[in-house]
Amino acid sequence: MRPESLYPLFAPVTALTGVGPRLAPLVVKAAGPHVADLLWHLPYGLIDRRFMPKIAAAPAGRVVTIRLRVDQHIPSGSSRRPYRVLCSDETGVLTLVFFHAKADWLEKLLPVGEDRIVSGTVEDFNDGLQMTHPDHVVPPDRQDEVMTIEPVYPLTAGLPAKIMVKAVHGAVARAPELAEWIDAAYLRRQAWPSWREALGQAHAPAGEADLAAATPARRRLAYDELLANQLALALVRANLRKLAGRAIDGDGRLRRKIVAALPFRLTGAQARSLDEIDADMAAPSRMLRLLQGDVGSGKTVVALLAMARAVEAGAQAALMAPTEILARQHLATLEGPAAAAGLRLALLTGRDKGKPRQKILDALAAGDIDILIGTHALFQEDVAFRDLALAVIDEQHRFGVHQRLDLAAKGHAVDMLVMTATPIPRTLMLTAYGDMDVSRLDEKPPGRLPIDTRVLPLARLDQVVGGVKRAMAAGAKVYWICPLVEESEKLDLAAAADRHRDLAAHLGPRVGLVHGKMKIAEKDAAMAGFAGKDLDLLVATTVIEVGVNVPEATVMVVEHAERFGLAQLHQLRGRIGRSDKSSTCLLLYGAPLSENAKARLNILKETEDGFRIAEEDLKLRGAGELLGTRQSGLPEFRMADLAQHGELLATARDDARLILETDADLQANRGKALRTLLYLFERDAVVKTLRSG
Numbered sequence: 001m002r003p004e005s006l007y008p009l010f011a012p013v014t015a016l017t018g019v020g021p022r023l024a025p026l027v028v029k030a031a032g033p034h035v036a037d038l039l040w041h042l043p044y045g046l047i048d049r050r051f052m053p054k055i056a057a058a059p060a061g062r063v064v065t066i067r068l069r070v071d072q073h074i075p076s077g078s079s080r081r082p083y084r085v086l087c088s089d090e091t092g093v094l095t096l097v098f099f100h101a102k103a104d105w106l107e108k109l110l111p112v113g114e115d116r117i118v119s120g121t122v123e124d125f126n127d128g129l130q131m132t133h134p135d136h137v138v139p140p141d142r143q144d145e146v147m148t149i150e151p152v153y154p155l156t157a158g159l160p161a162k163i164m165v166k167a168v169h170g171a172v173a174r175a176p177e178l179a180e181w182i183d184a185a186y187l188r189r190q191a192w193p194s195w196r197e198a199l200g201q202a203h204a205p206a207g208e209a210d211l212a213a214a215t216p217a218r219r220r221l222a223y224d225e226l227l228a229n230q231l232a233l234a235l236v237r238a239n240l241r242k243l244a245g246r247a248i249d250g251d252g253r254l255r256r257k258i259v260a261a262l263p264f265r266l267t268g269a270q271a272r273s274l275d276e277i278d279a280d281m282a283a284p285s286r287m288l289r290l291l292q293g294d295v296g297s298g299k300t301v302v303a304l305l306a307m308a309r310a311v312e313a314g315a316q317a318a319l320m321a322p323t324e325i326l327a328r329q330h331l332a333t334l335e336g337p338a339a340a341a342g343l344r345l346a347l348l349t350g351r352d353k354g355k356p357r358q359k360i361l362d363a364l365a366a367g368d369i370d371i372l373i374g375t376h377a378l379f380q381e382d383v384a385f386r387d388l389a390l391a392v393i394d395e396q397h398r399f400g401v402h403q404r405l406d407l408a409a410k411g412h413a414v415d416m417l418v419m420t421a422t423p424i425p426r427t428l429m430l431t432a433y434g435d436m437d438v439s440r441l442d443e444k445p446p447g448r449l450p451i452d453t454r455v456l457p458l459a460r461l462d463q464v465v466g467g468v469k470r471a472m473a474a475g476a477k478v479y480w481i482c483p484l485v486e487e488s489e490k491l492d493l494a495a496a497a498d499r500h501r502d503l504a505a506h507l508g509p510r511v512g513l514v515h516g517k518m519k520i521a522e523k524d525a526a527m528a529g530f531a532g533k534d535l536d537l538l539v540a541t542t543v544i545e546v547g548v549n550v551p552e553a554t555v556m557v558v559e560h561a562e563r564f565g566l567a568q569l570h571q572l573r574g575r576i577g578r579s580d581k582s583s584t585c586l587l588l589y590g591a592p593l594s595e596n597a598k599a600r601l602n603i604l605k606e607t608e609d610g611f612r613i614a615e616e617d618l619k620l621r622g623a624g625e626l627l628g629t630r631q632s633g634l635p636e637f638r639m640a641d642l643a644q645h646g647e648l649l650a651t652a653r654d655d656a657r658l659i660l661e662t663d664a665d666l667q668a669n670r671g672k673a674l675r676t677l678l679y680l681f682e683r684d685a686v687v688k689t690l691r692s693g
């Protein structure tokens, strides 16, 4: 259970003064739902309001704080004209300008004949000075509140800066004094402040230098976040390892038959990865291995050969895919080679119910199924294997860490192989998987041609449709990807449906549509049509639906490519270029596009090396522009910036490892403090796996 000291931080943001029901959704959108989220919402700029000139000395374009006498209100008269308030001091006059403001509110805020402290940007207008929508207006006795250095926070449309500043300050004030979780000697060496001091400093910058990632306060907060991440991963790993492993060894009889049935030879990378997997399985400890390889690098066959080994040893294996379509796809791909070795495969998804499902479960328990392929339906409690020895998880970043735990619990000492197609840079790898063992398929199957990738503005859509038409006439199959943005899924689905209608009007009836909200049967039908003879073009909304293998597809169009993460675009593109025919990928962007965004898309033009793309993306992506990671499913950090704090990550990993070596259940004093840290970063699930302390 979350410690009581943290309760104030996990209250909803409405608990803060100034955040009412109207503004709360905006605060949530900008920062997050809890008070704690505001602590992690660091300022990116500051406004110095300490400059207090007389009116005559106030320079246009600069933020000033001025003491004024309110002389006269001039209501707007018409909705197009602003409301003006004439003010002065002994050196000159200044007009305050308000658009769409309520007169009675302004009369109260700026009573005629009284003095007010006003802060904002002055500007020249005709012959006089004016200030439009001052940031602050207070009576003279509250001058000190205004004449400060004000942090500037990321906002969202409609959320006044003032409210955010106040809310964050309220959150920082609620931060309790917590027992130190960083090693005392390390803390001293780094000369870092305590957690609470660090929050105070990070949110009260005194100058530009205090906004830098390298300040002690920011480094400390980044370290806290990274340590929570690494400790959580280390705990998951420790948990998986807790159950003793077992040695799985095969005699190669099934494997030989499968390999003989394959229409190709294994690549060097595939053979090497298999050796690594074999060694892990043969060892008496549990395997926890990541098989990392670009789309199309041939992970599936490696998985099959690993599973065959488990069967050779007299046990069973499971292969879990993130979606039903992918599970079916795996079954279809594996059926042929598996049959050659007499392996018995079955499929279990959420769609199987009643008697047919029971039949599968009975066969599984009796050992009449060697390899079970499915979705997360494999986790359900009543799914019992006779003897599960290997679980392969085709991750594609759809599963969380706890789901890996669930599947591992299905067998004693189940070996785990996690497959991912996301090329993760080394730094990020550590944040997503901790120190899992890794096999890399860094070599493409032979005979693949490079993909011709082009970056074009959406304005050239007509031309693109013309080109697609010609390609289809020449026998090409085409993927047409529409973006899906979380905030407005409905609109995006409508856009995809519209696009489908348009394209069908131009290109004829061999144009299909598939998206996440369709019924499974409809989806399957569309996919089957595209894989088969019925459809030549498939409009699709998300990655998942195109996570299938249609080698004949040679053209891909991506609309609003700028909305995707680079890694995701790279994965999407991997769906073409899978045959001996040359392929073309058209990335269409919505104009205007920033230089940075254009540079990102151009990386895809230059290379097909997923690892290079990922590294470049990490370099190019400024802090705060996290779209890429969010969409690829990698963890996002609020305070740690891996481009700047990368070296802290390695320290956090070593620290986490050391902690668990000496205090595996986090029972000692520092251990208890670390539990609080885990709760602070919402790793509740992982704390639950510990013995209570």
Ligand code: ADP
Pocket (backbone or CB within 6 Å): 264, 265, 266, 267, 270, 293, 294, 295, 296, 297, 298, 299, 300, 301, 421, 445, 446, 549, 551, 578
């Ligand atoms: P991944 O799962 O890594 O995206 P797949 O396992 O789906 O890739 O393989 C993509 C395609 O490449 C499949 O059609 C598969 O049969 C083929 N393939 C796999 N390994 C080889 C190889 N060594 N040589 C030639 N083709 C291969």
Ligand code: MG
Pocket (backbone or CB within 6 Å): 296, 299, 300
């Ligand atoms: Mg695959």
